[in-house]
Amino acid sequence: MSVIYILLAISIIVAIVFFAAFIIAVRRGQYDDSYTPSVRMLFEDELVKDKSDKSIETNKD
Amino acid sequence: MSLTPCYHCGDPCDKNSINFDEKVFCCNGCKTVYEIFSENELTCYYDLQQSPGAIPTEIHGKYDFLEQEDIIDKLIEFGDETIQIATLYIPHIHCSSCIWILENLNKLNPEIVDSQVNFGNKTVRLTYRTDKISLKDAVILLSSIGYEPYISLENLETGKKKIDRRIIYKLGIAGFAFGNVMFLSFPEYFEVNEFWLEKYKHLFRWIMFAYSLPVVFYAAQDYFRSAYKGLRSGLLNIDVPIALGILVLFLRSTIEIMFDLGSGFFDSLTGLVFFLLLGKFFQQRTYNFLSFERDYKSYFPIAITKIEDGNETPIQVYEIVEGDRLLIRNQELIPVDAILIKGDAMIDYSFVTGESVPVMKQSGDKLYAGGKQISGVIEIETLKTVEQSYLTQLWSNDVFKKDKEALFANLTDKLSKHFTRVILLIAFVSGLFWMFYDPSKVMNVVTAVLIIACPCAIALSAPFTYGNLLRIFGKLKFYLKNASVIEQLSTIDTIIFDKTGTITANNKSEAFYDGIELSSEEEKLLKSTLRGSNHPLSRSLYDMLEAQDIVSLSSYNETPGLGIEASHDRSLMKVGSAEYVGIEDDMEELNTEVHISSNNKYKGKFTFFNSYREGLSRLFNSLRDDYHLAVISGDNEGERKNLEKLLPTSTKLIFNQKPEDKLEYIAFHQKEGSRIMMIGDGLNDAGALAQGDVGVAVSENINVFSPACDAILDASVFNHIDAFLSASKSAIKIIKWSFFFSFLYNIIGLYFAVTGRLEPVIAAILMPLSSISIVVFTTVATNYVGRRLVKRNKL
Structure with a gap:
């Protein structure tokens, strides 16, 4: 039954790892702006479109 | 007639509109911005949002001060020989197009390595190569595409602001501990006397104890501090019973597990702190992009052009001394009380007084700080330094140092005064009763009363009601x-x-004509005369008069500060002050008036009224x-x-x-x-x-x-305004109702506590239940108030 010690230790370590990840995320400012990233995420497509436009132009040339 | 909106800024285009690339633009500025974007393949800007732009402003020479090292040093966040990072506030940021274009700045100028928008704060953080471009170049680039940053004296003083993230840390810790403690205390809820549970429960309890330590000593420290402050100033604020509750919970639980009396209340303890902090967090989230603390510093420019021996040099506003000659360009703010030396001043004091009609000043007149020059370049001589000027002196009044919030005893605090007394009384009486009945249970009962009465639900009522209504009002x-x-x-x-x-x-004024009716010929001439003038009164009168065919004037002469004289086909028209038109002004000049004479015959006057x-x-x-x-x-x-x-x-x-x-x-x-x-x-x-x-x-x-x-x-x-006032009264009603519900919970809990039967599982159910139901009640009720507000007033 002393396997419980190992399990407990693992559970606590896993919990603390996630907690540390959270603290690091906050510290790096990921929680400072909760709106812009949600918009920024959608721009990936626009940038691709931009690039493809360029390729069309180069094809024409 | 409906006007086509400008492709760039969305303003209605009048006759002067420009057609370019099959698109309509209201002015050259907008067209130029479009050209810049289309050359750099950034026209996607217009696809994300319709007409997202702003007309770029004239900035010639305005940012010369950004060449000075000491000013740059104060504005940037980080800088070495090759890289500088600066965060600029741009008021125009309002849509996804803005984010997109500002984050693609390096396509316009590859030396801008990175740019990141914070939409909530309306700021953009620029990283650029200093060996290639300067802060001034970056600012000019932003201005040229209609995103002029706003740099004021305030930027210079606050410098690098530290973001306070403590509440998030605390909330994180409390939530983390709450979840883990809940999980560890689960077996004990069901009192299964299994062999291995019995064997390991001590270990479980001590782990729970370890989790609760940071919660009590870090996450909950604000409550202890506030309770201590309250007690010292003789106030029983809401944090007193909360702090007492937390402390008793912690001590009793520790003693219980130490002497193996029970499992303790660590679950309730961490849960309580978590919910309380959640309420605080909810209440704290306000509008980042608005500043409620502005004083004159956020209006005033950082630097101004000083004239010395014919040379123009930018100097910091604080360095201005009496007698300095300053150059004020169009659209610049006058930072000090001064005397006008050269040029025609047209001062817009609307920041100061709210009056939208500009004032005409002539050389020798006194100008007060805070006015904005709106026509051409003027030179002024300083009379007083910035701090001593008439307007800025207002800020030395003590009223600006007062903290209104601290002086105000709110509803919760008023209630908690009585609440705390009653709870202490109940604890005392029930303790006394058990003293005679069964002395072994005294401590148990007294601590149970203090634990269960911990006014979590009461403390949450106000934050959630106000927090939600704050958001509704904001919308x-x-x-x-x-x-x-x-x-x-x-x-x-x-x-x-x-x-x-x-x-x-502010933007509208009305004028009424009083006098001999004008013939259609005269009306035509009047409109044509006004057309040539840049005086704000002429401009607004021009806009108010009916559209006329514009006639070409054979002569036109404007005397600044007095009026205009124009002629066409042998008819002469004079528009201006009473004196200029050639009549005695019999009335005391209380109103803003424009007098008119035709062929040297007085016709009448337009009186300007503020339109309400x-x-x-x-x-x-x-x-x-x-x-x-x-x-x-x-x-x-x-x-x-x-x-x-x-x-x-x-x-x-x-x-x-x-x-x-x-x-x-x-x-x-x-x-x-x-x-x-x-x-x-x-x-x-x-x-x-x-x-x-x-x-x-x-x-x-x-x-x-x-x-x-x-x-x-x-x-x-x-x-x-009346609707907002009545909604805030409804909020008070909601809070009073949720107080009532919290009391019901407290009475149920107290029943268990006083009879000495408070099991940890009951506390663990009752406390979150009361908190959550109060949160739900206040949220639903405030949303209802908000919806009624919108419906009744057609907002």
């Missing part, structure tokens, strides 16, 4: 500084309005039963008759008030027991806004200028 364009303003609003009994710019609309905001009469009539109303103005009595006609007779009208007089007036009535809401707009109201129990700044454009205040009201919802 309706009424922005409050913090949640306690709602409560202050509900207690108001007197409302004082500033006149100019507050109850009058729509729905003003209705607003005053709906307020007059519940509130004392007053209008207080720095202007002369010219408008008295108009106002008397418009407003209910009980409204007090007070004219010729200096900024300090307004402040004094409010202070005097407060001494008599009135609770006053001041509604103003300009910087000259700042003192009155700070002195009033609630200071509301009315603003045509909430992103640009508003003086220090408790709330910012968008001018478009000005006539709904």
Whole structure:
């Protein structure tokens, strides 16, 4: 039954790892702006479109 | 006739519109920006949002001060030989297109390595190579595409701001501990006497204890601090019973597990702190992009051009000394009291007084700090330094140092005074009872009472109600500084309005003609005459007159400060001041007037009136039963008759008030027991806004200028003030109801506590249940109030 010690230790370590990840995320400012990233995420497509436009132009040339 | 909106900025295009690339632009500026974007393949800007742009402003020479090392040093976040990082505030940021274009700045200038927008704060963080471009170049680039950053004296002082993230850390720790403790205490809830559970429960308990340590000593420390502060100043605020509850929970649980008496209440303890912090977090989230603490510093420029021996050098505003010659360009702010030396000054004091009609000044006249020059370049000589100027001196008044929130005893604190006493009494009496009945249970009962009575639900009622209503108000364009303003609003009994710019609309004025009727020929000539003039009165009169065919003038002559003379086909027209047109002004000049004569015969005059905001009469009539109303103005009595006609007779009208007089007036009535809401707009109201129990700044454009205040009201919802006031009263009702529900929970809990049967599982169910149900109740109720507010007032 002393396997419980190992399990407990693992559970606590896993919990603390996630907690540390959270603290690091906050510290790096990921929680400072909760709106812009949600918009920024959608721009990936626009940038691709931009690039493809360029390729069309180069094809024409 | 509907006008095509400009492809770039969305303004309606008139006859002067430009067609380019099959698109319509209202002006050259907009077209240029479009050209820049299309050359760099950034036209996607217009796909994300229709007409997202702004007209780029004339900035010639305006940012010369950004060449100075010491100014740059104060503005940037980080800098070495190759890289600099600066965060700039850009008021125009308003949509996804803005984010997109600003984050693609490096396509316009590859030396800008990275740019990141914070939409909530309306800032962009630029990283650029200093060896290739300077901060000035970056600012000029931003201005040229219509995103002019706003750099003021305030930037220089605050410098690098530290973001306070403590509440998030605390919330994280409490939530983390709460979840883990819950999980560890689960087996004990069901009291299964299994062999291995019995064997390991001590270990489980000590792990729970370890989890609760950071919660009690870090996450909950604000409650202990606030309770201590409250007790020291003899106040039983809501944090006293909370701190007591947390402390008793922790001590009793520790003792219990130490002597193997039970499993302790670590689950309730961590849960309690978590919910309390959640409430705090909810209440704290306000509007990042609005500043409620603005003083003159956020209006004033950082630097100004000084003229010395014919050379123009930018100097910092604080370095201006008496006698300095300064150059003020078009659209620049005058930072000091000064005398006009050269040039024609047209000063717009609307930041200061709210008056939108600019004032004409001639050389030798005195100019006050805070005015904005709006026609051409002038030279001035400094009379006083920045700190000593008339306007800035207002800020040395003590009223700006007062913390209104701290002075205000809120509903929760008022209640908690009685609440704490009753709880202590119950604990004492039940302890006394058990002393005789079964002394072994005394400690158990007394601590159970203190634990279960911990007013978590009461403490949550106000934050969630106010926090939610704050958001609803914000959506309706009424922005409050913090949640306690709602409560202050509900207690108001007197409302004082500033006149100019507050109850009058800033961008609109009306003119009435009084005199001999003009023939159609004369009307044509008048319109054509006005067309050539840049004087603001001519401009607004030109816009007001009916459209006419424009005739070409055979002569045109404008005398600055006096009037215009123009002729066509042998008819001569003079437009201007009474003196200029050649009549004696019999009336005392109380109103703004433009006189007209045709062929040297006096015709009549246009009198300008401030046009009052729509729905003003209705607003005053709906307020007059519940509130004392007053209008207080720095202007002369010219408008008295108009106002008397418009407003209910009980409204007090007070004219010729200096900024300090307004402040004094409010202070005097407060001494008599009135609770006053001041509604103003300009910087000259700042003192009155700070002195009033609630200071509301009315603003045509909430992103640009508003003086220090408790709330910012968008001018478009000005006539709904009554609705906001009644909604804040409903909020108080909601809070009172949720107090009532919390009491019910407390009574149930106290029953268990007093009879000595409080099991950890009951506490663990009852405490979160009461908290969650209060949160649900207040959220649903405030949403209902919000929806009613929108429906009834068609907002």
